[in-house]
Amino acid sequence: MSLKDQLTEEMKLAMKARDELRLSVIRLVRSAVKNREIDQKRELDDQGISEVIASLVKQRRESIRMFGEAGRADLVAKEEQELQVLLAFLPRQLDxxxxxxxxxxxxxxxxxxxxxxxxxxxxxxxxxxxxxxxxxxxxxxxxxxxxxx
The missing domain is CATH 1.10.10.410 (Arc Repressor Mutant, subunit A)
Known part of the structure; x- marks a missing residue:
């Protein structure tokens, strides 16, 4: 199953489970993938989709750092939850x-x-x-x- 198909399936499951956080993150990923496809004027393969997800992960990590410095624990918690959802779609991360x-x-x-x-x-x-x-x-x-x- 391609990563794009996996995202679609996970979105359907999140809708059925009424998991708003997971649903919004998956919609964000699908939107970012679609934007990248429009920019590049071609359909992305699994590697391209992984790159999009990796950039979203990087954004979340930066946001967590900045919100932590600003003392916004509520926003740090939200970003960390989104980060966990995004990491589920990437290959196992190297330590x-x-x-x-x-x-x-x-x-x-x-x-x-x-x-x-x-x-x-x-x-x-x-x-x-x-x-x-x-x-x-x-x-x-x-x-x-x-x-x-």
Whole structure:
């Protein structure tokens, strides 16, 4: 089942269950996917849909950080609930340790010598971590590992 079909099915289930939060998040995702399809003038495949969901996840994480700094616990809670719904549609997220292992392999494969080779390592990692890890966390891990080389 494609991701688009899965979103449609989940939307139907959320309607039947009267789960307003889940329904609104799924509608948001479908709308964002439709907008991206209009922009690109082509239908998105599962990878493209995952990228849209990943960008929505990134927005939620940023909102949680900003609302937390502003002391808005009510909005933080709402954003965290939306984040959990979005994460259910993405592949299992890599933790910092798993990213570290991939970074070590990428450094060895690319022959990186230090921080100046960060671009090479990031390029080698992109296909392995796309949609499975936060880009900011990946770049932090790469920077740490390259400083040790």
């Amino acid at each position: 910092r340790e798993e990213v570290g292992e991939l970074v070590v392999k990428a450094i060895a494969a690319s022959g990186a010598q230090g921080p100046k080779d960060m671009g090479q390592v990031m390029k080698a990692l992109q296909s392995q971590v796309a949609g499975r890890a936060d880009g900011k966390m990946v770049s932090e891990v790469v920077r740490e590992k390259l400083a040790q080389v």
